[in-house]
Amino acid sequence: MGIGSVARATGIPANTLRTWERRYGFPKPVRTEGKQRAYSPEVVEHLLLVAVALQAGHRPRHVLVLQLADLRGLVAEGESRGPATFTGDLRTLGLALDGPALEGALRRSLARLGAISFLLQDVVPLLGWLGSAWQSGEIGVHHEHFASAHVRLALDETWRTLAPPVPASVVCATLPGDLHDLGVHLAAVAVAAGGRRPLVLPGSTPVTHIVEAQRATSATVVVSSLSAHADSMASVQGLRDLRAALADSVDVWVGGAGAPCQDTPGITFASDLTLLAGL
Numbered sequence: 001m002g003i004g005s006v007a008r009a010t011g012i013p014a015n016t017l018r019t020w021e022r023r024y025g026f027p028k029p030v031r032t033e034g035k036q037r038a039y040s041p042e043v044v045e046h047l048l049l050v051a052v053a054l055q056a057g058h059r060p061r062h063v064l065v066l067q068l069a070d071l072r073g074l075v076a077e078g079e080s081r082g083p084a085t086f087t088g089d090l091r092t093l094g095l096a097l098d099g100p101a102l103e104g105a106l107r108r109s110l111a112r113l114g115a116i117s118f119l120l121q122d123v124v125p126l127l128g129w130l131g132s133a134w135q136s137g138e139i140g141v142h143h144e145h146f147a148s149a150h151v152r153l154a155l156d157e158t159w160r161t162l163a164p165p166v167p168a169s170v171v172c173a174t175l176p177g178d179l180h181d182l183g184v185h186l187a188a189v190a191v192a193a194g195g196r197r198p199l200v201l202p203g204s205t206p207v208t209h210i211v212e213a214q215r216a217t218s219a220t221v222v223v224s225s226l227s228a229h230a231d232s233m234a235s236v237q238g239l240r241d242l243r244a245a246l247a248d249s250v251d252v253w254v255g256g257a258g259a260p261c262q263d264t265p266g267i268t269f270a271s272d273l274t275l276l277a278g279l
């Protein structure tokens, strides 16, 4: 990532990043051919933790010299004393419609847990709770929309931060009729955490567009996430069409609560997001 993107992702101004590099030797970028600074996903994750530690009141001169494991320990220690960022709190912040606080809590959780545990321990339980609490009338539709929009932004920011600056090699999409694209964003985070760049298509994408995107990028994998709301008959047909239109060399992975039970030859059905980090 370039210095501007790192500054946006971490909230640490570009000038500060340059000063720290001079003063503490961290964050250490590599130089592109054009002599621009470029930061690896590991450095960006490290900086996210630095940002959390600074917010908690630690001094840059103490925090910037720590090894990653020690920094994680410092942040975890602070979290256990300060406001926790587990799902219970995210729920409270969602109910309070407190955007900045919810954004901050999601960022802290990501920095503390790392991308995959952030998905599994915080985001997925929060989404499950939003669905059932909305259905039971415990929360209003505005709470559900508010919280899921913030989660979507956080996931979007996360995969963009983690994805290496290489051409996309994994296309992530829902199928026609399914506007629930959060599963696609969860998948994109896992793919990016595994070191590949996803191409994320918007919800309800026609099969022909998914195929065009795969051909245009020569992506080797297509990942589809189907929500509980997806029409199962249409999904089975959509997946057959998708499989038939793609070259045999392209792997197709499908998951989500609405993934059809029927096996479609040439498609891998799975629910464990961590598998996508190993593609």
Ligand code: B12
Pocket: 124, 127, 128, 129, 130, 131, 132, 135, 144, 145, 148, 152, 177, 178, 179, 180, 181, 182, 183, 184, 186, 187, 203, 223, 224, 225, 226, 227, 228, 229, 230, 253, 254, 255, 256, 257, 258, 270, 271, 272, 273, 275, 276
């Ligand atoms: C957020 C949300 C919304 C948001 C969507 C925002 C967005 N951009 O995605 C908004 C507010 C827009 C919305 C709208 C609607 N929603 Co809605 N929504 C949800 C909610 C709360 C979360 C959905 C979600 O993202 N879940 C996370 C997904 C990814 O979890 P999952 O599918 O179980 O997948 C898991 C794994 O399989 C894995 N995974 C997922 N994909 C993949 C892929 C691979 C390859 C692998 C390996 C793993 C993997 O990751 C997940 C975690 O483990 C759910 C509740 C729920 N629990 O799902 C309701 C829910 C899906 N919605 C529902 C409904 C009814 C609707 C609406 C019809 C409401 C309305 N009356 O307008 C509309 C329909 C919109 C449309 N046309 O599609 C119902 C569907 C019920 C049904 N069976 O049909 C649900 C279940 C809520 C409920 N309890 O009633 N919704």
